[in-house]
Amino acid sequence: MLDQLQFLIENLPHLIIGFPGQRPGGLVMSIILTIVGLGLGFFLAVPLALGQLASIAPVRWISRLLVDLFRGIPLILLLVLVFQVIGSGRFGFVLEPRGAAIISLTLYSAAYQAEILRAGFTALPQQLDEIGRMFGTSRWQRLWHIHIPTVFRTMRPALTGQTISLFKDTSVVIVVGMSELMMSARILLGNDVNNAPYWVGVYLTVGVLYFLAAYALSKYAQSIEQTNQILGRQTINTLP
């Protein structure tokens, strides 16, 4: 029991920030992957969401197809697909596990964010657009200064939920050998038979680390939701 504890304490830094002398790994890498995937995904999600509401039919079809494609297959398959097909050198470049992980997480989160944003754009009050037009703004000005900020605010709870979900999904990048929390645990335990007694402790710790990060985020999401409800009521009351 005591050696269990000692093993865990000694290796906890490896689970959190990775192994010394290597690129950051562990929980820090899981968080970095989440932020990068989410951020890049957002910029892809806006055109995908608007594309689904476009008046030109082929644009609608293509955006719908892309969203359904990335939402319809498991992330683990998308990762292997990007890593072994797109990044195999066939298209003139070879992807490292890191690149494949980032591209896959971006595409995956873009599709889910696009669905959320689409709901937000559909629910935008007509008056907002009319007010914008009264001030003589162009279409893009209204999109960038009115629509996107409003949608972003109203959809923030859903987007935070998506963030939590993406954070947990980063555990799957182990399939391309990217070193994040799950992979750090696997490297730590290795194939050493002597490490067998530590498996439960290590994976419990991994679970606790994921839990703490995800739970903290979900509590944050709840608090946003509450302030949003108050703000939302004020917004509705002040609309003409």
Next chain:
Amino acid sequence: MDSWLTADMIELLRSGLILTLLVTVITTIGAMVMGIAAGTASMLGGRFVQRIARIFIEIHRNIPALVLVIFWAFAVPNVFPQQVRQQLFFNNTFWDALSNGTGLALPYYFLAGTFGLMLNTSGYLAEIFRSGVNTVPAEQFESARTLGANRRVVFWQLMLPSGLTAAFPAISTRLIHNFKNCALLSLVAVPVFFHGIQTAISKTFRATEFLLLATLVYLILTALIAALLRYVETRLPMGGHHA
């Protein structure tokens, strides 16, 4: 047929697909029962039961499915010394019988992985069911109480039908997620469809063909499951929502 899709490969993928669907059915049923039970316990139970149910729900919602799967499949047997482990989890008459019956080389991994997925999905479903019940107007619970209904009647007549109907779109989303999560069992050596794809790639080196095939199969299956769930949704009791 093309040279990459030989009869052997078709058989490999066919059995993988059947196993994936089997895992989906088992986890769906198990997680629905466990999720509704946990969700109900967190609403109707005594203080102690409520707390236990909340802990169960929060743990299984906030830990990635993969961690739960690996924990139950790979970590738990390692608690025991080598000899005992072999006896308990892999080599005894129970596992041999199961192995012969199902054709799985290591049925423990199958059971443990399925259990991990089930726990994960049940945590989500419990929370979804709770939010569904929360949309039922409070007056309905008050009138039930006024009419002298006990907890059992309230659960079967009010919470279950109304809560399930209200929460069904969110339940559908989660069940489709659950289906996609079955691919994770390939990481604990369960020969599900995705595992079959990976085996096929390592045997034939035709990554592109097999991965595009897998994508196509997944897109068709998610569409079919989504259609099935939409059909189920139209057949649900309307509960108290007409009132």
